[in-house]
Amino acid sequence: MKLPVYLKIAADIREKILKGELRPGDAIYSEHELCREYNASRMTVRKGLAILLNEGYIYSIQGKGNYVKEPEHDKYVLYFNEIKSITGKVNNMKLLKADIIKPPVDICNLLQISESKNVVLIERLFYEDDEPVAYDKKFLVYFKGMPIIEKELIFYTFPELVAKSFDVYTMKKELTIYAKMPDEFLKDKLKISELMPLMVVEQKLYNKDNRPVGFGTVYFRGDYFKLFAQASLSDDNNKKLVKENFFSP
Amino acid sequence: MKLPVYLKIAADIREKILKGELRPGDAIYSEHELCREYNASRMTVRKGLAILLNEGYIYSIQGKGNYVKEPEHDKYVLYFNEIKSITGKVNNMKLLKADIIKPPVDICNLLQISESKNVVLIERLFYEDDEPVAYDKKFLVYFKGMPIIEKELIFYTFPELVAKSFDVYTMKKELTIYAKMPDEFLKDKLKISELMPLMVVEQKLYNKDNRPVGFGTVYFRGDYFKLFAQASLSDDNNKKLVKENFFSP
DNA sequence: AAGTGGTCTAGACCACATC
DNA sequence: ATGTGGTCTAGACCACTTG
Numbered sequence: 001m002k003l004p005v006y007l008k009i010a011a012d013i014r015e016k017i018l019k020g021e022l023r024p025g026d027a028i029y030s031e032h033e034l035c036r037e038y039n040a041s042r043m044t045v046r047k048g049l050a051i052l053l054n055e056g057y058i059y060s061i062q063g064k065g066n067y068v069k070e071p072e073h074d075k076y077v078l079y080f081n082e083i084k085s086i087t088g089k090v091n092n093m094k095l096l097k098a099d100i101i102k103p104p105v106d107i108c109n110l111l112q113i114s115e116s117k118n119v120v121l122i123e124r125l126f127y128e129d130d131e132p133v134a135y136d137k138k139f140l141v142y143f144k145g146m147p148i149i150e151k152e153l154i155f156y157t158f159p160e161l162v163a164k165s166f167d168v169y170t171m172k173k174e175l176t177i178y179a180k181m182p183d184e185f186l187k188d189k190l191k192i193s194e195l196m197p198l199m200v201v202e203q204k205l206y207n208k209d210n211r212p213v214g215f216g217t218v219y220f221r222g223d224y225f226k227l228f229a230q231a232s233l234s235d236d237n238n239k240k241l242v243k244e245n246f247f248s249p
Numbered sequence: 250m251k252l253p254v255y256l257k258i259a260a261d262i263r264e265k266i267l268k269g270e271l272r273p274g275d276a277i278y279s280e281h282e283l284c285r286e287y288n289a290s291r292m293t294v295r296k297g298l299a300i301l302l303n304e305g306y307i308y309s310i311q312g313k314g315n316y317v318k319e320p321e322h323d324k325y326v327l328y329f330n331e332i333k334s335i336t337g338k339v340n341n342m343k344l345l346k347a348d349i350i351k352p353p354v355d356i357c358n359l360l361q362i363s364e365s366k367n368v369v370l371i372e373r374l375f376y377e378d379d380e381p382v383a384y385d386k387k388f389l390v391y392f393k394g395m396p397i398i399e400k401e402l403i404f405y406t407f408p409e410l411v412a413k414s415f416d417v418y419t420m421k422k423e424l425t426i427y428a429k430m431p432d433e434f435l436k437d438k439l440k441i442s443e444l445m446p447l448m449v450v451e452q453k454l455y456n457k458d459n460r461p462v463g464f465g466t467v468y469f470r471g472d473y474f475k476l477f478a479q480a481s482l483s484d485d486n487n488k489k490l491v492k493e494n495f496f497s498p
Numbered sequence: 499a500a501g502t503g504g505t506c507t508a509g510a511c512c513a514c515a516t517c
Numbered sequence: 518a519t520g521t522g523g524t525c526t527a528g529a530c531c532a533c534t535t536g
Contacts, residue, residue: 004524018457030502041526043292046503054303062503063533073408076424078327078478159322173480175325179428179446179471197428197446197471208267222428222446229327231422253505279521290507295522311522312514 005040009048017057017068028058028066076229080175080201081157082136082218083126086225090134092127093155100142107139110204111212118142125189133224135189138216159205172206179222190221197222254289258297266306266317277307277315325478329424329450330406331385331467332375335474339383341376342404349391356388359453360461367391374438382473384438387465407465411454421455428471439470446471 003011016022029037034045049066052058056075060066083090103111103119111119119139126134159173179197182190186198199220207213252260265271278286283294298315301307309315332339352360352368360368368388375383387407408422428446431439435447448469456462 006524032502041528043506043527044525047524060503061534063501063535065502071412073406073412074328074330074333076327076329076422078325079323080325080478081323084323157322173325175476175478177426177476177478178474179448181444181446195430195444197430199428225427227424227426229329229424229426255505281521290509292508292525293506296505309522310515312516312520314515314521 005038006044006047006051009034009038009040009045010051013048013052014055014057017052022068024068024070026068028068030065076231078175078227078229080227082134082201082203082216083157085201085227086126086128086133086220090126090128092129094125094127095122096125097121097123103139107215110215111139111141113141128224132190133221135186135219136216137218138214140214141212159203172210174204174206176202176204177227182219186219190219192221199225199227254287255293255296255300258283258287258289258294259300262297262301263304263306266301271317273317273319275317277317279314325480327424327476327478329476331383331450331452331465332406334450334476335375335377335382335469339375339377341378343374343376344371345374346370346372352388356464359464360388360390362390377473381439382470384435384468385465386467387463389463390461407452407463408454411463421459423453423455425451425453426476431468435468439468441470448474448476 013022013028022028028034028049031042031045031049034040034048035042038045049058049060053060056072057069058066059069079085099121100118101121102115103113103117105115107119108115108117113119120142122136122138122140124136125132126136178200180200182192182196182198186192190198199222201218201220203214203216203218204212205214205216262271262277271277277283277298280291280294280298283289283297284291287294298307298309302309305321306318307315308318348370349367350370351364352362352366354364356368357364357366362368369391371385371387371389373385374381375385389411427449429449431441431445431447435441439447448471450467450469452463452465452467453461454463454465
């Protein structure tokens with residue numbers, strides 16, 4: 001056990017907050033006092049505090065001090081992936097369409113492009129064994145030399161596709177999730193005969209200049225889809241915590 | 250413009266990654282080289298790199314160097330709150346039940362308690378004007394001296410309730426989200442006559458010792474519920490999301 | 499004026515990778 | 518043996534808040 005000092009400092013204060021010895025709004029010992037208490041330099045103390053800042057336990061006000069923060073009850077980390085979020089195993093995919101088209105009006109608005117511009121339309125079906133479980137429709141802003149390779153179109157997820165076509169990093173991604181009843185078209189595609197809701201996930205992707213580059217909608221059979229999310233106060237940050245953390249707002 | 254040096258370093262390298270000059274797996278200039286390049290001390294350089302580490306752009310291997318990381322395409326930040334996730338405005342709530350009961354078997358398993366232990370059962374209805382839009386059922390592990398105040402039960406969200414009863418910080422929270430058709434009971438409670446799916450959100454809360462302390466299920470009318478999530482590559486996005494979505498400390 | 503946090507330096511020693 | 522990242526020091530100056 002040779003825990004670095006800054007981790008010890010962070011762990012001690014975190015424990016005090018968790019135990020309720022320090023309540024939201026309370027001031028923490030000043031950095032100078034903590035230096036004395038742990039016989040550590042200021043940088044070491046600040047590194048410890050930076051971890052707690054990053055985890056959302058504390059905040060600091062220049063010239064005043066560090067304070068315990070009201071917890072964010074509503075924040076979760078969600079892992080979504082149109083293939084892996086299906087409860088079973090997707091073992092088959094079918095490419096229904098991969099065309100370069102003039103976009104419909106609603107897509108023009110969403111992607112902020114004119115109607116004369118080209119977009120790539122991709123339609124796919126995901127299967128578990130022989131059961132269709134999800135129908136997938138995507139629009140990608142087209143540019144010359146865009147690599148449209150059928151093998152990629154079938155197996156890649158939406159952000160992966162965009163990453164291949166544009167930059168490695170998609171800067172911003174937005175999800176909208178809701179439930180709805182299938183219309184006749186989707187009932188047919190997903191072979192739904194009984195009473196069955198759909199889960200709809202809309203994905204909008206932006207490049208680093210904050211321009212929309214893609215819009216996709218996935219319709220999942222309700223009985224094959226579940227989303228899981230987890231609160232991110234501390235557990236998720238533990239890996240980072242082991243390494244290093246120290247930065248500022 | 251007197252940007253701190255460490256932010257400048259982080260911004261420069263982030264830009265190179267975003268532009269594709271640095272690709273996943275590539276090594277970054279060593280910290281020593283960056284010190285020379287920016288005429289900065291090692292601690293300042295490391296602080297800049299720590300930001301990128303924290304944002305998920307890079308990772309580091311001791312004794313080798315810092316490397317550009319493969320982006321996490323599937324990670325999103327989700328803000329969920331059983332009251333504010335309703336698309337309209339919840340302006341009325343009704344407490345249907347608030348009892349101390351012996352838990353049913355499935356809840357015993359979920360909360361890891363014996364059937365002889367007491368749990369608090371809370372049932373609520375959320376209204377938009379006179380329309381019921383969500384039905385809410387929660388189980389909380391009971392302990393002596395637990396403050397059960399009707400006013401609190403009506404207006405607090407689940408994590409807030411648990412926070413009041415146990416600790417300020419709920420250590421771990423898990424969400425499961427899926428769609429389903431309403432049964433007769435829910436059709437009646439939510440006054441559903443037409444074909445209408447439900448969004449179901451299950452919440453499981455743990456205390457800091459990783460013991461389950463509460464399990465709740467919220468059934469939303471499908472037409473009143475939408476979830477929004479956003480990718481979390483840069484921490485700036487998160488803070489914006491917090492600000493825009495709501496939250497006042 | 500005194501105390502606080504925010505930035506930064508110029509070193510140091512250690513653990514680990516590679517050769 | 519050399520270079521890398523990981524931890525840490527003992528100062529410094531600045532900006533800010535409060536008396």
